[in-house]
Amino acid sequence: MTDLNQNTDFLYPFIEGTEHDPDSLLLDLASSARGKAEVSARLQQASLEEYEDRLRAAGAEMADRFPRGGRLYTFGNGGSSTDAATLASLFCRPVRGRAVPAWSLAADQAVVTALGNDVGFELIFSRQVIAHSRPVDMAIALSTSGNSDDLIRALTEARRRGLLTIGFAGHEGGAMSTSDDVDYCFTVHSQSIHRIQESHARLGYRLWSVVQEETQRRTTALLAAGRSDPGGNR
Amino acid sequence: MTMTQEPAALIGKDLSDDLAAASLALARKFHAGATLWVVSPQWEPHAHHVAVEFVHPVIMGKRALPSVALVDPDPVAQARVATRPGDVIIAVASAADPRVVDLMRRAPAWGAQTIWIGFGARPAAGSADHVLWVESDDPMVPATGRFVLMYHLLWELTHVCFEHPGLLTMADDGGRDCTDEVCVTCSDEGRLGEVVMAPESEVSPALVRTATGEEAVDVTLVGPVEPGDLLLVHAGAALTRLDDVTGAAS
Numbered sequence: 001m002t003d004l005n006q007n008t009d010f011l012y013p014f015i016e017g018t019e020h021d022p023d024s025l026l027l028d029l030a031s032s033a034r035g036k037a038e039v040s041a042r043l044q045q046a047s048l049e050e051y052e053d054r055l056r057a058a059g060a061e062m063a064d065r066f067p068r069g070g071r072l073y074t075f076g077n078g079g080s081s082t083d084a085a086t087l088a089s090l091f092c093r094p095v096r097g098r099a100v101p102a103w104s105l106a107a108d109q110a111v112v113t114a115l116g117n118d119v120g121f122e123l124i125f126s127r128q129v130i131a132h133s134r135p136v137d138m139a140i141a142l143s144t145s146g147n148s149d150d151l152i153r154a155l156t157e158a159r160r161r162g163l164l165t166i167g168f169a170g171h172e173g174g175a176m177s178t179s180d181d182v183d184y185c186f187t188v189h190s191q192s193i194h195r196i197q198e199s200h201a202r203l204g205y206r207l208w209s210v211v212q213e214e215t216q217r218r219t220t221a222l223l224a225a226g227r228s229d230p231g232g233n234r
Numbered sequence: 235m236t237m238t239q240e241p242a243a244l245i246g247k248d249l250s251d252d253l254a255a256a257s258l259a260l261a262r263k264f265h266a267g268a269t270l271w272v273v274s275p276q277w278e279p280h281a282h283h284v285a286v287e288f289v290h291p292v293i294m295g296k297r298a299l300p301s302v303a304l305v306d307p308d309p310v311a312q313a314r315v316a317t318r319p320g321d322v323i324i325a326v327a328s329a330a331d332p333r334v335v336d337l338m339r340r341a342p343a344w345g346a347q348t349i350w351i352g353f354g355a356r357p358a359a360g361s362a363d364h365v366l367w368v369e370s371d372d373p374m375v376p377a378t379g380r381f382v383l384m385y386h387l388l389w390e391l392t393h394v395c396f397e398h399p400g401l402l403t404m405a406d407d408g409g410r411d412c413t414d415e416v417c418v419t420c421s422d423e424g425r426l427g428e429v430v431m432a433p434e435s436e437v438s439p440a441l442v443r444t445a446t447g448e449e450a451v452d453v454t455l456v457g458p459v460e461p462g463d464l465l466l467v468h469a470g471a472a473l474t475r476l477d478d479v480t481g482a483a484s
Contacts, residue, residue, distance in 0.1 A: 022401050025394075025395070026255065030253065033249075033253045033254065037383060040244060078286050078292075079283050079286055082280070083279070096373065194292065200379075202379045205377055
């Protein structure tokens with residue numbers, strides 16, 4: 001058996017432990033990185049094109065809600081929970097533009113572990129929606145499968161309470177894409193969790209941009225009305 | 235709406251080469267038992283995303299690897315305690331973040347390799363073993379998925395390297411540019427050390443941490459030292475101290 005391996009080593013340079021020159025591997029890795037990045041870029045652009053109208057509509061609704069005291073809750077599991085946190089930061093701590101109240105429901109380890117331990121993991125977000133939310137608020141869930149039970153439950157609870165509900169999904173969209181409890185569902189059509197998350201980030205950024213544009217438009221109109229009607233009905 | 239033009243390349247040739255080199259280096263370190271520490275003082279969620287990526291792979295059957303996000307208010311103090319020789323520290327941060335600049339220059343004294351992901355102005359040459367940089371000045375870059383793509387690719391390529399066991403056990407001296415005299419990690423003038431305890435008297439040595447562990451070092455040439463000071467150590471003696479701001483020998 002050992003002899004056989006030695007005799008056929010040259011046929012399988014990448015399988016055996018006798019490979020010593022990293023140059024061809026490094027070339028393959030670099031080429032692979034560029035290829036995957038290109039796939040990601042195309043998927044992001046296709047997703048932006050597919051959902052531009054719906055993103056504009058969702059962003060306009062959000063821009064209506066923030067001035068009335070609306071708050072944004074974002075949530076997801078694993079890597080998507082961190083993407084949800086990045087999205088919340090974009091809304092509440094933007095480098096440019098207006099800041100609006102937003103936070104990630106996975107951010108507080110005391111709350112998440114208390115709920116997970118006491119009432120069950122599938123309720124870690126919906127219980128927070130019950131505690132925090134008013135009808136003017138908004139909920140954004142990110143799930144690459146679209147099926148995460150804890151997210152679906154939170155979206156259902158949010159819808160029941162009058163919140164605007166938005167889902168970012170992947171693969172075939174899962175339960176999120178067919179649920180009546182989701183006002184806007186953006187499904188990224190890919191089988192790769194990584195590529196889906198990258199498009200989620202890009203779509204979330206576009207949604208934020210729309211909210212900023214709509215907010216700016218409303219602010220400009222408000223100020224113009226104020227100028228034409230000094231001492232008006234404020 | 236019509237957007238028919240080709241999307242701009244997110245990863246160019248140079249960056250893809252940098253990613254390949256960083257991935258192989260990281261795979262070699264993991265193979266030798268490293269833990270990957272992650273800091274992102276400005277964008278904490280990115281630190282958590284990198285850590286969960288390695289600890290809980292999204293692709294079934296891939297190895298779970300040790301990686302931890304360090305998110306204390308003082309990332310230097312946290313990394314100093316956490317890091318063991320042979321570990322890797324990855325930062326997602328701008329080149330101007332003083333906490334990360336400080337962390338990166340101390341890492342060689344702890345025996346840690348470094349990877350720096352960011353955008354905008356690049357860090358000075360030699361600031362980290364591997365620099366993975368988004369060539370854009372747009373301040374919104376951290377929220378657009380560019381960093382997510384970067385560390386996703388780092389994870390994907392690192393796992394490709396595990397399929398090449400023959401390449402995992404080779405020596406790796408890191409990738410810092412050694413083009414001038416301020417590169418202290420490999421020059422003949424000495425090894426980087428960080429003072430752990432000041433000398434108890436004028437004639438006693440200081441306790442100094444270097445990439446190989448803690449050792450007694452004669453500091454009479456450099457004068458009074460305090461914990462945290464960075465020194466160049468050669469043959470049991472400190473030859474010079476590094477400037478606190480620039481990291482250059484003074």
